[in-house]
Amino acid sequence: MKSREIHLTAYPKGEPGPGNFELAEVDIPAPKDGEVLVRNAWLSVDPYMRGRMSGIRTYVDPFQIGQAMEGGAVGEVIESNNPKFAKGDWVLSMNGWREAYVSDGKGLQKIDTSLLPPQAYLHIAGLTGMTAYVGIKRIIDLKEGETLWMSAGAGAVGSAGIQFAKAMGAKVVATAGGKEKCDFCLEIGADAVVDYKDTGNLAKAIREAAGGGVDGYFENVGGSHWTAALEVLKPKGRIAACGMIQRYNDASAQPLPDNLTNIVAKSLMIRGFIVTDHMDMIGDFMTDLAQWMMAGKIQTRETVRDGIASMPDAFLGLFRGENFGKMLVKL
Amino acid sequence: MKSREIHLTAYPKGEPGPGNFELAEVDIPAPKDGEVLVRNAWLSVDPYMRGRMSGIRTYVDPFQIGQAMEGGAVGEVIESNNPKFAKGDWVLSMNGWREAYVSDGKGLQKIDTSLLPPQAYLHIAGLTGMTAYVGIKRIIDLKEGETLWMSAGAGAVGSAGIQFAKAMGAKVVATAGGKEKCDFCLEIGADAVVDYKDTGNLAKAIREAAGGGVDGYFENVGGSHWTAALEVLKPKGRIAACGMIQRYNDASAQPLPDNLTNIVAKSLMIRGFIVTDHMDMIGDFMTDLAQWMMAGKIQTRETVRDGIASMPDAFLGLFRGENFGKMLVKL
Known part of the structure; x- marks a missing residue:
């Protein structure tokens, strides 16, 4: 199948612009034995991603030029050859900035969408x-x-x-x-x-x-x-x-x-x-x-943009202060 | 008896100078019942004292204009009407910037001068x-x-x-x-x-x-x-x-x-x-x-000025970087 994703074309000096990004279409191979195919539904848009666009190692490695960027994402397993995941499972990953991906399951976390909507795992519950x-x-x-x-x-x-x-x-x-x-x-x-x-x-x-x-x-x-x-x-x-x-x-x-x-x-x-x-605090959290939440003390607000092509502008919008609550892209 | 002490005459703006201090002679009354008379031998000279010359409360109250300044000092009890102190005892106090004082004993700490010279309690052991x-x-x-x-x-x-x-x-x-x-x-x-x-x-x-x-x-x-x-x-x-x-x-x-x-x-x-x-760490320290010290790992160095009148210049010398190790005034 085809998937579209956002590539970084150059490390920006100062404020990044649309020219730092490129929408690319790639072929996603069929999942092999032990692998799953995931279609992302929601992408996380966060200020910290700017740090990974600098080309300098901080606490995480920089994004690579000409490669898909990374970030939080939730998606649905649409095909599974891995016994740990079933078709229809929802998973949280760092494979954002793209519509779909194949994974061996490492770094994927199953989420429970019966209590919270999937995108909540990218903000309040994430x-x-x-x-x-x-x-x-x-x-x-x-x-x-x-x-x-x-x-x-x-x-x-x-x-x-x-x-x-x-x-x-x-x-x-x-x-x-x-x-x-x-x-x-x-x-x-x-x-x-x-x-x-x-x-x-x-x-x-x-x-x-x-x-x-x-x-x-x-x-x-x-x-x-x-x-x-x-x-x-x-x-x-x-x-x-x-x-x-x-x-x-x-x-x-x-x-x-x-x-x-x-x-x-x-x-x-x-x-x-x-x-x-x-992460040792996750249980307490x-x-x-x-x-x-059960006591009604938590409200969430999302600023939602539509489609993979809107991802760069959603990101740039953070620095223009355009988000109320969490900035998300819905696919 | 007479004692000389250093008074603050004005809160300095920027770098303090000799004009911010005054040497004053005062009468020290005889110690009453429960009191001791102490003759200081060594005065501590410390950068933090600058903060108390600003007239603004930080973590300690400011020095008062027209009053003796304060700071660490070690001295000898020369007369005692307090059963906790004997003539000849050495005491550490905050009654610095002066030659002698009478105290009811509160805030005085007896020091052991058999192992360390008295002024060490103003630096390495203080x-x-x-x-x-x-x-x-x-x-x-x-x-x-x-x-x-x-x-x-x-x-x-x-x-x-x-x-x-x-x-x-x-x-x-x-x-x-x-x-x-x-x-x-x-x-x-x-x-x-x-x-x-x-x-x-x-x-x-x-x-x-x-x-x-x-x-x-x-x-x-x-x-x-x-x-x-x-x-x-x-x-x-x-x-x-x-x-x-x-x-x-x-x-x-x-x-x-x-x-x-x-x-x-x-x-x-x-x-x-x-x-x-x-101060909960004092036992460990x-x-x-x-x-x-017993393992020979500690050397101390002192920069010593003589006499109460040299106290303001010793203090100003800290900001000119004139001290090696601890700046002290010996009386």
Whole structure:
């Protein structure tokens, strides 16, 4: 059968554009003994993918020029010669950015679509939700009654994090860009929200919204947000650094004001993390998530684009702030 | 009796100068019932004192204008009406910057001068040594065989830290300013040293000296050193932020290049700390220190000024980099 997939044509310098991608049609061979054929239904679109487009090894290998890109995907097994999988099974994989693939089954995870729609495993019940959970629970170690500042609150990780922190009994101040996104943060439970595009002094606005300082800051943005965080964190405050989208496309060393002495003066803790280093928490996460969902505490929102050809633009849209909740491509 | 002490006359903006201090003579009353009279013999001179001269509350209250400053001191009890202290006892206190004082005994700690000279309790066997120990052992959690970058390696905390890390079985790269200080770092056991005043690319020089990246960075400097640390730390590297002397006298928000995405890309951990929050480690510290000293692994070096009147200039000398090891004033 034929499958279409997105290839990387060149490592972008600065902001990537449509010219960095190419839609290619490939032949998918029939699955051999021990193999399965999977047709993807939903593709995950995530900011971290920008890091793999740099050609530099960070915590994962870079994407290869002229090859299909990779990312989270859920799909249905349409043919199986592997005893572990049956036709009709739904599987989660890293074989995104493509319509179909053949696999020996390694790295495929069967998912239960009777309780949740399949694409939920790409966000709230997947690595996106787990990222928010690990950052809040292990890295920040947020306590009941403490205040969390969740940046990019209307994004996929941010909107999960707002709801998880509320479910844990914390107070949440969110930041987002524009009125519509700010309203969404409040709708899903943030106690207060700051429109960072509409304030001249982010630190002051956060302090007012929080009624004082904050105990934890969930870093998805970098730059101006980082600087403000060092100002508004209380003594012994903690930063979970999960991403810094403001900087991903900016190759120049744009300087920041040096307010680092706050790290010493306030005994702050800052820790970058990658969710896959914390998979020992998956059991706790799934248990908590199921309870919160049954208690009606979790809403999800998706921004959905259609068809494989829309994948590059969906990805570029992340950097234009076009997603509410999780950005997905439906095939 | 009469005692002389140093008063703060004004909160300095930027670099403090002799005009911020005043030598005052005061009358010390005879000790009443329950009180002791102590004559100080050694005064501690530390960079952190700059923070208490800002008029702003950080982790300790600011010094008060027109009052004697405070700091570590060791002295001898010369008269006692308190059953817990005898004439001739040596005590450690925070009643520095003065020749003598009367106390009700609270906050005084008796020290054993049979094994160590009294002033050692102001550096290697005191909070200075403990700061190096806590930073390396708890904050960085340095493992045998790992590589530590110790900044300000010829300073009081730095020179203790180099020797502790070596005693723990780690490799140590030190930085210091000038050939004489660099030689001292090597003499006390650093495996390699970089003269930061003599390199155009600190990160590159550290990488070469370390034969690759470093696992831990002990931050005493800030600014250019911080920026280089984010470059040279290996994945899962740790920074213990104990002080940032490069920035203490600089009120302007001098910008730094934004290389913070390294925190995410390499899962770095950065933690500011104050030694007094970690006093639960004092037993371990004293045990390890005694063993290392008996094994001949610890050398100490002091820079000594004479007389109470020299105290302001000794303090200002810290920012001019005039100390080898611990800066002390002998009375």
